[in-house]
Amino acid sequence: MKPILTIDNLRAGIEGREILKGISLTVNAGEVHAIMGPNGSGKSTLASVLAGREDYAVIDGSVRFAEADLLEMSPEDRSREGLFLAFQYPVEIPGVSTANFLKTAVSEHRKHRGLPPLDPGSFLKLMREKMALVEMDPSFLQRSLNEGFSGGEKKRNEVFQMAMLEPKLAVLDETDSGLDIDALRIVADGVNALRSSENAFLVITHYQRLLNYIVPDVVHVLVDGRIVKSGGKELALELEERGYDWIRNESSVGA
Amino acid sequence: MVAEDFVGTVRSYVESTDVEPLRREEYAVFERLGLPTVRHEEWKYTNLLPRLTPALQIPTSTSHAEVDETIRQATERFGFTAHQIVLVNGVLAPSLSSLPDGVTVVPSLTSASPRDAELIHAASASRSQDHAIAALGAALAPNVVVVRVAKDTALTMPLHVVRVIDARNGAPLTSTRMVVDVEEFASVDIIDTVTTIGESATFSPNVLDITVHPEAKASWTLVVDDTQASANISYATAHVHRSAVFTSNxxxxxxxxxxxxxxIRLVGQQAEAYLNGLSVLHDAEFADNHTVVDHAVPHCHSDELYKGVYDGTSTGVFNGKIFVRKDAQKTLAYQSNRSLLLSSGANINAKPQLEIFADDVKCSHGATMGQLDDEAMFYLRSRGIGENDARAILTYAFAADIIERVSNAEVRTYLTARLAERLGSEMLSA
Incomplete structure (x- = not known):
């Protein structure tokens, strides 16, 4: 099996506070891993550190992405190398149209691979194709990025961008939060359509319901900055049923 | 000392034989008021003295400007579909100019038609007599551009006043004066650009007086895009009459x-004024915008939005006054000033000032200043867009809505390309 992401004893924090207290996990090509955990367990911190958000400091440990040292790379290089973060709170950017934004992003990705920009016709065709995947109306292309979008539209836009950039590893940071059941299904269908034996997904969520649609190969439970339990998809169901307390108790007994 | 030498240079010029009485009167106003210093409230952040280098010289008057290849090229960079008036150091270059009907360039009042002479006198008389630099500009201008748009007519194309300042041999002290009269139901679109060739210092106080008669429309787009050694000052007054519309960019x-x-003086009911401004500065550049909107009568509308992007150690000044006179009920007056500071060395001094004497009006003003949003930067970078490009994209987005307010598509395209160039991103211009 080909590892795409290898996290080894990662410790990281923000403003002098350690949040991730030694995380290790390996995601192989073709796999979907879910990271579940209660609020404040460090789920979003992990996503932020992987994407390279600069307010977070890595204290120890390593992250290898494909063949490279992820932590040495700028956020833009991580993206160009095939890492994608679907934001929990996508940012509204007035004055920048979704189409121009994506044209720039896709051109940068292509340049990184030594390819010329797509001609306008092919690019438009590609955008329409990928928008259909998440049932987005083409009128969104000319609108300012995320500005005035509903919560569901923003999340669909994240998956649309993911489809355009075809990452090796996509990190979905609570992409399910704030979605009604229809939007959840659309987003999940979009993600499933992108799954292949060459890429992998790290799905961060508080609730199990998204995992009914995006079925994980491995579920990790993150509590207080540590992975306290890993298992198959049935672990998610157990968490849904029993909450997080039993596992917290179990892990503190174990420690 | 510097100031005295400067005034001396101007005095000996206006006292020479070929300068007319009206220009001497303007000079007298300038001399009476004196050069403004930073002790003057309206010049608090704006120090003229360092710009008054002893090297400044008033170019010898000529009947028309000689044109060489460099000057020609400087005028060709715009490529607007427009009637073009090229002035080199304030003097008409006939070989590069095409004046439509109603537009004249007057070298002296004695040679002007009685109507033009009357307009010029009226403009001098109506300008407020408290601005020394405006009077200086009117005293110095070797020519006066008179634009008269006759009742019920519109120029077939915009009028592009191409000011070229030749600073290749010596440091010119020169100005351009324009008087614009837009008669009832007429309309005009004026584009006003300034380009310096050569690297010497320049000092150019320009004056525009514009009257928009009832039901007429006028727009004036000023583009200063000039050298580091240049000093460009503009003093523009617009009188906007009943149901007329004036737009400045x-x-x-x-x-x-x-x-x-x-x-801008709104002197007839239902007059409208739109004021749009954008400064994009870097290095040690300096730009000061002082605006006054005077609502003298009821039912007028003004809407002002000025934005600034300041990088390096550049400095911006914005001072926006709105007066709503006692009788000017039902006034709508809005003003907004937004600044983006891209470096810790950049400065903005913003002062909105509303003086409202009527009680049934809608007025608002606001000033914001800030930096690029970190979250937005990270969002763009997380999609593979490099740091510099991400900065350029966000800055561009901040600034571009002012360009979108310009009605002329060619001017918009030009400004957009220049903005992209200035922000240093190839991606934006593509």
Whole structure:
């Protein structure tokens, strides 16, 4: 099996506070891993550190992405190398149209691979194709990025961008939060359509319901900055049923 | 000492034989008021003295400007579909100019038609007599551009006043004066650009007086995009009459020293004024915009939005006054000033000022200043867009809505390309 992401004893924090207290996990090509955990367990911190958000400091440990040292790379290089973060709170950017934004992003990705920009016709065709995947109306292309979008539209836009950039590893940071059941299904269908034996997904969520649609190969439970339990998809169901307390108790007994 | 030498240079010029009485009267106003210093409230942040280098010289008057290849090229960079008036150091270059009907360039009042002479006198008389630099500009201008748009007519194309300042041999002290009269139901679209060739210092106080008669429309787009050694000052007054519309677009995309005064008087009911401004500065550039909107009568509407992007150690000044006179009920007056500071060395001094004497009006003003949003930067970078490009994209987005307010598509395209160039991103211009 080909590892795409290898996290080894990662410790990281923000403003002098350690949040991730030694995380290790390996995601192989073709796999979907879910990271579940209660609020404040460090789920979003992990996503932020992987994407390279600069307010977070890595204290120890390593992250290898494909063949490279992820932590040495700028956020833009991580993206160009095939890492994608679907934001929990996508940012509204007035004055920048979704189409121009994506044209720039896709051109940068292509340049990184030594390819010329797509001609306008092919690019438009590609955008329409990928928008259909998440049932987005083409009128969104000319609108300012995320500005005035509903919560569901923003999340669909994240998956649309993911489809355009075809990452090796996509990190979905609570992409399910704030979605009604229809939007959840659309987003999940979009993600499933992108799954292949060459890429992998790290799905961060508080609730199990998204995992009914995006079925994980491995579920990790993150509590207080540590992975306290890993298992198959049935672990998610157990968490849904029993909450997080039993596992917290179990892990503190174990420690 | 510097100031005295400067005044001396101007005095000996206006006392020479070929300067007419009206220009001497303007000079007298200038001399009476004296050069403004930073002790003057309206010049608090704007120090003229460093710009008054002893090297400044008033070019010898000629009947028309000689044109060489460099000057020609400087006028060709715009490529607007327009009637073009090229002035080199304030003097008409006939070989590069095409004046439509109603537009004249007057070298002296004695040679002007009685109507033009009357307009010029009226403009001098109506300008407020408290601005020394405006009077200086009117005293110095070797020519007066008179634009008269006859009742019920519109020019077939915009009028592009191409000011070229030749600073290749010596440091010119020169100005351009324009008087614009838009008669009832007429309309005109004026584009006003300034380009310096050569690297010597310049000092150019320009004056525009514009009257928009009832039901007429006028727009004036000023683009200062000039050298580091240049000093461009503009003093513009617009009188807007009943149901007339005046739009000003003021762009500063470069220049060592820029000061713009814009005074709009809404003197007829239902007059409208739109004031748009954008300064994009870097290095040690300086741009000061002073605006006055005077609501003298009821039922008028003014809407002002000035934005500034300041990088390096550049400095911006914004001072926006709105007066709503006692009788000016039902006034709508809005003003907004937004600044983006891209470096810790950049400065903005913003002062909105509303003086409202009527009680049934809708007025608002606001000033914001800030930096690029970190979250937005990270969002763009997380999609593979490099740091510099991400900065350029966000800055561009901040600034571009002012360009979108310009009605002329060619001017918009030009400004957009210059903005992209200035922000240093190839991606934006593609």
């Amino acid at each position: 003021t762009f500063c995309l470069g220049g060592g020293f820029v000061r713009n005064d814009l005074v």
